[in-house]
Amino acid sequence: MSAVWRASRAAVRRRKLQTTIIGVVVLLSTATITIALALLAAAAAPFDDAFSQQSGAHVVATFDSSKVSDVRLAQTAHRQGVRAAAGPFGEAVVVVPDGTPGIAAGPLTVVGRSGSDSPVDHLNLWAGRWPTGPGEIVLNSRPSGRGASFPPEFMVPLPGGSKLRVVGFASSVSQSAGAWVTPDQLAGLHPQSVQMLYRFADPGTDQSISAGLATATAGLPSDALTGSQSYLALKKAVAGQTDAYVPFLMTFGVLGLVVAVLIVANVVSGAVVSGFRHIGVLKALGFTPNQVAAVYVLMISVPAVVGCLIGIVLGNVLARPLLFGVFQGLGVESVSVSLWVDVVALLGMPAVVALAALGPAMRAHRLSAAEAISAGGAPRVGRALGVQRRLGATRLPRSVSLGLGLPFARPARTVLTMAAIVLGVAAVALASGLTSTMTAYGNAEELNGAYQVEVTVGGHRPDRPAPTLSDTDTQALLRSLGAVRVTADAWQNVKFTGSTQGLNGQFLRGDSASLNYTMVKGHWLDGPGQLVVSGAFLRQRGLAVGDQVRLDLGAKEVPVTIVGQLMAYDPDGVLSNWDTLMELAPGQRASHYMVQLAPGADADAFVTAFQKASGPGLYPAKHANELNQATLTIVSFATLFTLMLAAVAALGVFNTVVLTTHERRRNLGMLKSIGMTPRQVTVMMVTSMAALGAVGGLIGLPLGVLAHRLVVPAMVRAAGIDLPASMLHVWHAPLLALLAFAGLVIAILGALIPARSAARLTIAQVLHNE
Amino acid sequence: MTSDYSSDQAIVRLDGVHKSYGDPVALNGVSLGIRAGEAVAVMGPSGCGKSTLLNMIAGLDRPTSGTVTVHGEDLGELNETGLALFRRRRIGMIFQFFNLVDDLPALDNVALAAQLTGAPTSQARKRALELLDELGVAEQRDSYPATLSGGQRQRVAVARALMNRPVLLLADEPTGALDSRSGEQVMDLLIDLNQMGQTLLMVTHDPRLARRCASRLIEFADGRVVRESTLERAA
Known part of the structure; x- marks a missing residue:
């Protein structure tokens, strides 16, 4: 074995360039696949981990306390199929007034519990302490990672003027409440509901959970159960955002893997072909065919393992910002790359590379010693002679026709190199399409620049006083300064009657139609009592456009009809018109204005003018039309992966030109001896690859378009977004024409350096000694 | 003894040419001249610098010091492209192992030299065919190098070397890879060419080749010219 090792080591040293190419190709491919697997592994992990640690509730069930007693509810914990239960806990809704520091206005579901520990829905009390008596409250909040402080003014006001002091923050994976107090304190809030938290023996599907709940609540008054919330809906909401990244990451990861295999096979084939004499010498020295094959596989494995190790480190480093970007909004304190991802990459990539090397290595295995040693001495029979002859008869410059004949x-x-180019071009096309779609989506999310100035109304924070101008005066002032359209809005937490889950209500007044919200179904708000929501919102609640529901703001309820479905992903958001808000909360003021200026108007000048005229309490700012984080993350990583794959494909071309130069150095020497200029040598070598690039571009482009057609809908489905068809049809003639040249660019970039070094080849020795 | 390399008739002139590849010195202050129409043979033991001399004159390599002038052009003043154009216009080269392109038939191998200058394909092929005919291998015009005998390959190589009407024909062991019969044929060919006015510089180990083809013999040892002599061509 030591002889094999020594021969391999010598081969690695002799082929520094090819060893480097293999190392770099494996490095980039490993990094890509590591990132893809890391995200795939992390996608489900945060919710599952938290749910397991906190013994999350499979169902949070809310009961009308006037219809069923606590004793009867406690008995439901022992029903068949119920593995664990907690409760009954009293539940009350407190309406937080507008302007309460640090707490969103609207209904706050408060539950009475004696502590954070519980057999079901064990709360993560991540800051402060649990209430020990009356007048204290713990808010449900995701861990911020920055710690939390509890200033004296951090209070929840109650009807009648009393207040609850915030003494801690806890998070509930089951989202069972907005806040918790002691049971004694809850009694003072006059609860009308109680909640039970269940874990079932079979929680796998919506149907099994419904069946479990039905069994648990069998025998209770039919109208006692007023609402229930399944953990599957919560999980889907959490996983939806991360799952969106997986299809494109996996596509790029697999592309990287295939390109790596192609290039490794090409490199090893080249090493075998160019090492015929070496193989002959090894066999003449007494190496067995298996040992010769082992030398070649080992020769490839050394740079592959090194490249793999560095690729794993690079993948881990690059995965961190991606994972942070993906999970930062989900309340997860930290997400790291799973150990199994590194293990799979460490074992898998070298194995794949070794398999790719095995084919050409077996050729070395079969080669007879005499055949191998004599290779290169005698003139070999040329290949594709008809093609060469026809090319020689054309009017093309001879350096071009010779180059076209080389492949x-x-x-x-040629096939292996072109396949790498094809996949490189497919990656470029996929990334371009993805970027176009995501940019269109991101711009639509930002309402396509529908407004240029926004004005925030003060009064919600201690450092921002309330305005002196009324709503009407503010609106009039905005118009007098040149505003073409003004839309005002107010945010109010609401919920559907019978549900504990809070909804983020945005109520719009004025020229809201001009905001250009992208609708997928139905229509925009055009009258009172209407709602528009996202597809994710509808799916999570089993609702559809046209359904009627009741919006609940504690003391008041309003019937509304869902009239439209938005493109955006917002599983908890509802948009409605101002009239609806006035029915729920009469007298509420706008908290924000969106101002559209005339085309070409100076937004900075408008802001300055408004600041001077409006007095205190109104805070104008120029609205920056920036892409959202998800769009930026996807576009950034798609670009990064594309550059990596294009670089890998270009390295494949580079390797091919190096091999061709090495094999044809005698011809190159002869051509130079009869007057071929360095420029002509460069043109010949670059042309040989440019031809592959051009054909590869034409094949790779439709593959990229096809991948876009498959990947984007998969991402959209996973993310719970509903894209209009226009955002999928991003392929226009100028873009396609530009992308068709991608193969040419990859080929020329990969070929240029070795072609130039071929042009500078010192040929004197070659010509006289071959 | 030195030749009259300062003569106006010298087509090749080397002045104090040194060439070293690190420690070993390949050429050590070589000065010589070759007149138009001469046939000069360079002989000497292996490693004495014969092939390096040929490379210098062909512009395939550059001297460490000294000057090489061919047909009035100081090769030291030419860049790589300039040297390529110089070889294209002025030099024809014949190699021991022929150096034909395996993928091209004999005719295209010969035509290649003219096509690189931008000559139209039809014109290049016409001239190539004439040359193949003159050298007695026209019948092999469509044959590939792998199917030709050694002598035929070398004739094709000579035809290619003559394609652009070079002022100087350089031959590096032109019969070294041939059997005796083919070697004789190539020798006759070189004699004919020289008698038609072609200046010839050949490097060889073969005294018979030198005596039959050359009018002057330059003997090399340790990178220096150790002797020059005029030869009477053997019959």
């Missing part, structure tokens, strides 16, 4: 001399190498 035909080594058809297998």
Whole structure:
């Protein structure tokens, strides 16, 4: 074995360039696949981990306390199929007034519990302490990672003027409440509901959970159960955002893997072909065929393992910002790359590379010693002679026609190189399409620049006083300064009657139609009592456009009809018109204005003018039309992966030109001796690859378009977004024409450096000694 | 003894040419000249610098010091492209192992030299065919190098070397890879060419080749010219 090792080590040293190419190709491919697997692994982990640690409730069930007693509810914990239960806990809704520091206005579901520990829905009390008596409250909040402080003014006001002091923050994976107090304190809030938290023996599907709940609540008054919330809906909401990244990451990861295999096979084939004499010498020295094959596989494995190790480190480093970007909004304190991802990459990539090397290595295995040693001495029979002859008869410059003929001399190498280019072009096309779609989506999310100035109304924070101007005066002032359209809005937490889950209500007044919200179904708000929501919102609640529901703001309820479905992903958001808000909360003021200026108007000048005229309490700012984080993350990583894959494909071309130069150094020497200029040599070598690039571009482009057609809908489905068809049809003639050149660019970039070094080849020795 | 390399008739002139590849010195202050129409043979033991001399004159390599002038052009003043154009216009080279392109038939191998200058394909092929005919291998015009005998390959190589009407024909062991019969044929060919006015510089180990083809013999040892002599061509 030591002889094999020594021969391999010598081969690695002798082929520094090819060893480097293999190392770099494996490095980039490993990094790509590591990132993809890391996200795939992390996608489900945060929710599952938290749910397991906190013994999350499979169902949070809310009962009308006037219809069923606590004793009867406690008995439901022992029903068949119920593995664990907690409760009954009293539940009350407190309406937080507008302007309460640090707490969103609207209904706050408060539950009475004696502590954070519980057999079901064990709360993560991540800051402060649990209430020990009356007048204290713990808010449900995701861990911020920055710690939390509890200033004296951090209070929840109650009807009648009393207040609850915030003494801690806890998070509930089951989202069972907005806040918790002691049971004694809850009694003072006059609860009308109680909640039970269940874990079932079979929680796998919506149907099994419904069946479990039905069994648990069997025998209770039919109208006692007023609402229930399944953990599957919560999980879907959490996973939806992360799942969106997986299809494109996996596509790029697999592309990287395939390109790596192609290039490794090409490199090893080249090493075998160019090392015929070496193989002959090894066999003449007494190496067995297996040992010769082992030398070649080992020769490839050394740079592959090194490249793999560095690729794993690079993948881990690059995965961190991606994972942070993906999970930062989900309340997860930290997400790291799973150990199994690194293990799979560490074992898998070298194994794949070794398999790719095995084919050409077996050729070395079969080669007879005499055949191998004599290779290169005698003139070999040319290949694709008809093609060469026809090219020679054309009017093309001879350096070009010679270059066009080169790929035909080594058809297998040509196929491998072109396949790498094809996949490189497919990656470029996919990334371009993805970028176009995501940019269109991001712009639509930002309402396509529908307004240029926004004005925030003060009074919600201690450092921002309330305005002196009324709503009407503010609106009039905005118009007098040149505003073409003004839309005002107010945010109010609401919920559907019978549900504990809070909804983020945005109520719009004025020229809201001009905001250009992208609708997928139905229509925009055009009258009172209407709602528009996202597809994710509808799916999570089993609702559809046209359904009627009741919006609940504690003391008041309003019937509304869902009239439209938005493109955006917002599982908890509802948009409605101002009239609806006035029915729920009469007299509420606008908290924000969106101002559209005339085309070409100076937004900075408008802001300055408004600041001077409006007095205190109104805070104008120029609205920056920036892409959202998800769009930026996807576009950034798609670009990064594309550059990596294009670089890998270009390295494949680079390797092919190096091999061709090495094999044809005698011809190159002869051509230079009869007057071929360095420029002509460069043109010949670059042309040989440019031809592959051009064909590869034409094949790779439709593959990229196809991948876009498959990947984007998969991402959209996973994310719970509903894209209009226009955002999928991003392929226009100028873009396609530009992308068709991607293969040419990859080929030329990969070929240029080795072609130039071929042009500078010192040929004197070659010509006289071959 | 030195030749009259300062003569106006010298087509090749080397002045104090040194060439070293690190420690070993390949050429050590070589000065010589070759007149138009001469046939000069360079002989000497292996490693004495014969092939390096040929490379210098062909512009395939550059001297460490000294000047090489061919047909009035100081090769030291030419860049790589300039050297390529110089070889294209002025030099024809014949190699021991022929150096034909395996993928091209004999005719295209010969035509290649003219096509690189931008000559139209039809014109290049016409001239190539004439040359193949003159050298007695026209019948092999469509044959590929792998199917030709050694002598035929070398004739094709000579035809290619003559394609652009070079002022100087350089031959590096032109019969070294041939059997005796083919070697004789190539020798006759070189004699004919020289008698038609072609200046010829050949490097060889073969005294018979030198005596039959050359009018002057330059003997090399340790990178220096150790002797020059005029030869009477053997019959």
